[in-house]
Amino acid sequence: MNRVSVFLMVLVLCSSSFFSRGQNSKYKINTIVIDAGHGGKDPGAIGKHCYEKNIALSIALKTGKYIKENFPNIKVVYTRDTDVFIPLKERPEIANRCKADLFISIHANSLKNNTRTYGTETFILGLHKSEDNLAVAMKENSVMLYEDDYSNKYEGFNPKDPASYIIFNLMHSLHIDNSTSMAQHAEHQFKSRVGRRSRGVKAAELWVLRKASMPSVLIEVGFISNPKEEKFLMSDKGQDYMASGIFRAFRSYKEEIERHSSRTLEVKSQELPDANSNGVSFCIQIKSSSEKIPLNSKVFEGLGTVKENFINGTYKYSVAHSSNLRAVINKKREIKKQISDCFIVAYYKGKPISIKEARNIQKS
Template structure:
């Protein structure tokens, strides 16, 4: 282990964490000043992950996701993902957007994470549509000997409405540590190649470094989720269920800040119409791009 190189990287990660140290699941106000500070870090690559797909990939089953009355999650997320890719590369200078799938064909979550890490992504945004399970209710179907006879039936639950942001659950930190070791340190192309060459996972300073990465990615995930959620609510007027932790495999296996965006309830008629409309998709894309601009300025420490 090259101690000096390792210490420089640890110090650099610590400095980046200062950008997020005041943010939690509740968004703090964005303060803008007439000052420009260059941290040296540049947001270069954003991974866009349209959830689910339409064809089997060797598993023997389809994974088209949730369904509405006339559309599927696989189609909606792909349409939004393609528009988001174009908008990011148009609106964010020198930022590349990489899609985990560009057709209706399904891609396993393992491959999605691999694509993110192979492309040295700085952010991972997974697009999904929400849906509620059917309710089980008892209804009277007849009478016998003067007493009612009940039967249990499934009734569609279309009461869900609005957006939801998910970040990976802390119970999956071991999986995240493995991804960080493989993609940021052992096999990755860190900005400090000298440090990578001497990485020792058993060295105490290496453990500190991994924890710094975990903290950085955790804070970045929560902060980006807050920014996107705020844009949906305050600009688009969408209902929101806020931000939650969940054990989403594709998030914790991507060694970078990662957010899963539930864009709406596809089994709610109003939400389904919105998700499939040009207006709805354009608003969703614009809100995510605005949030990404704020995020980019902050991690690059550009205050205006």
């Protein structure tokens, strides 16, 4: 069996496990894994007065403490809680073995010969859109170079070779919506509550996220190559602030996805009839965006099951799918109270067409 076949088999198994877990009962977060980047013989980024591994560990432990104090029923697992080296591939495997519901990897950034850049960044798994994102991926993936026989362990992947990153084109994240949501909550907290500069949510080919079979993010808490930010991140106050920001982001994320899962279960019996009618369906478009929006976003709260279509470079979001135009028209009156500019669109075999064309097809 070739490598792609093995990967696809794992993907199917992971998706089956994830969806069956939340299918029959309200979804709850039970376990979270917090990964302090680097450690032991791997110092990570090196500042003028500190190592990344120490910053990451301190913030990881403080974050876990906040979660335990506020959610005693949630199991918090650390990939490391001391200054030890943990192989890169072992970190997501720890999360997979304990069936974690969320994986958070904590790091600190650095730029060579650049003391001016500062701010937080939160990464999800994806293809890099800039050289800066690729540089972060290369830095974090280079941890594997500390391991013996890393080439075989990591399927021939070379973290220093840009060509190796082509393998990530095979990866379709099952959890991109929830990962994005957690990342957005983190950057919001860093900016609005901690008072840090947010450099935003970004995507990169990060091995530690690629192997995690649950929503996962990698947080860069700041640049220790910047003297002012290094001083902040080395202080107890700075570490407390960053840990509390991550905790509040987790709390918001937890509330959001648990509320969404409950709402999804409640609306299933209220869905409109969707009998096959020559491949024609109607629905209510509620939003379009050049950027992907998590389906569990607060923007869609209370609207029922939201579906996403990617058409001509634009993400289109819709609800109330049915072959019965009259039922959709009636539903629109209700949706319009919440989304005033919503409108009805038609599809034929998955492709957008005019409502007039759709009705003519149904009559034929």
